[in-house]
Amino acid sequence: MSFEWVQIAYAALTVFIVINYGLIMTAVVQKIGARVGGRYGIPVWQNYIDLVKNIALRSKISHGVMFYLGPVFRLTGGIGLLLFVPTIYGSVMHQNFAFAGDLILALYFVFFGTLGMALGAGESGHPHAAIGVSRGLAQVTAAELPLALAVFAISLQYQTLSITEIVAAQQGGLFNWTLFTNPIATLAAMFALVGTMMRAPFDVVVAPQEIPIGPPTEYHSAYLALMQTNRVLFPVAKTVIYMNLFFGGASNWGEFAVKVFAIYMVSVLVGVVHPRFRVEQSIRFFLKWGLPVGILAILVV
Template sequence: MSFDWMKIPYAFLTLFIVVNFGFLMNAFIAKIAARVGRRHGIPIWQYYADMVKNYGLRSSITHGVMFYLGPVFRLSGGVGLLLFMPAIYGSTMFSNLSFAGDLILALYFIFFGTLGMALGAGESGHPHAAIGITRGLSQVTTAELPFALAVFSVSLQYQTLNVTEIVAAQQGGMLNWTLFTNPLAVAAAMLSFLGSMMRPPFDIVIAPQEIPIGPPTEYHSSYLALMQTNRAIFPVAKIVIYMNLFFGGASDWPTFFFKVFLIYLWSAFVGVVFPRFRVEQSIRWFLVWAVPLGILSIVWVN
């Protein structure tokens, strides 16, 4: 089977579109959160200004090699996840590098960046690094468990691990979406989504209400810029999976932007309504509410 090399420039075009959309969407969500708190919020262009500034800085601080590879691994997880996911259903240009069984690869990419970031933080020398790593990996593990169960349920339902085939099975009307054919799997996945976005009440790693610690404090200059770039790419890339698996995918860019924004708005809405959980509360919440829904979704399709 020959590889279509023309997919590569189109995949990078998708990456360019998603990076800019991610920056604008993050800024707009921050505006919404600020207005809820009766504040004006940052300018829409602030993310671009921060990116230009940080990419232009250099640092003479020396840590171990893994400390500097952490942001690289984090960005690789987001970019790889996006490049191997079909962005627009039915489009040869924007199917990216998707292939049969790409759903399994997507699950690996989701966890890849998190593990890389944990290794990088562990070599920072900060006395609180171990606390952040423990918090992060504990929550990520329990949050990803109901999502993995939901993905397993969907793959059983459609008898495939190919994302394009799963989207194809949902065509023909809104009632064919997994949202309506397997609502338990969607409920488990959307609860998991709240934890994976790490917005309140699940922002236990950075813990902005406490003494500032974590990657935004430890990293600086172009390394911080890599993490900022990933904060624009990874949320959109993960939402693309949710859109394809549960909400019928997107057949054009306006539909893509609309669905991605609405899915992201779900975590933003919860974030401005509820205060932050403690670590044990967060883990218990996923195990008590989300995991049973994921198990029931598998029973549903059987």
């Protein structure tokens, strides 16, 4: 694929749209949760106010170079994930920098943010941050295993490593989706989705009541604003991958909004009915249930 300068502007536009979509969607999800609980809930623009507030804070302290780079890496993980994956199928503007082997790169970027966060949180010197990061890395590693296996399965199925081609193969009707052509791989990947979304029952990494907020314990003001941005961007970017791989992709922004919201709600719905797992319980869960399903998916293909 040839490179043109205008692609950068297009990609920036994609990131902008996705961030705004994420800000509003996460607020809407919170509001739904509040309404279910009988509360009025936060205003849908609350995330914007929090973001401005955090940028507006006057005092900032640093714990060293890696402390700066932690949120930057985290955001890079989110944006990178988004940029190398076609957001809207068939759109020149929102094709981003998709290329032949982008599936492997996407798998890497899913992990990149957590690794960057580990460096930053380690530099902050707070014991809770270290505990949170070690939990996070262990859990993400275990949760990524089913996803990796599922990705191998569908790349074998479609004989390609390009997400664009995988989406293309799923066009033309509901039953061309991987969800129906390879349900076992989809199931394995959904394990990874609920596992890495940082929602209950797999949110022991941040566990506000136990290890105050975990890795970001020491982060405040503009650092926190960066991480908040990533917090809304990263789940959406990750959901985009799932949408492309298993749910037929999206051919316009409306379809994108609906599908991402629906897939995101899967992890929300799992979260509201399950209590939080301890980290060794969740790792055992992924190895016991996620991993066999992933292996089965490869064997079936």
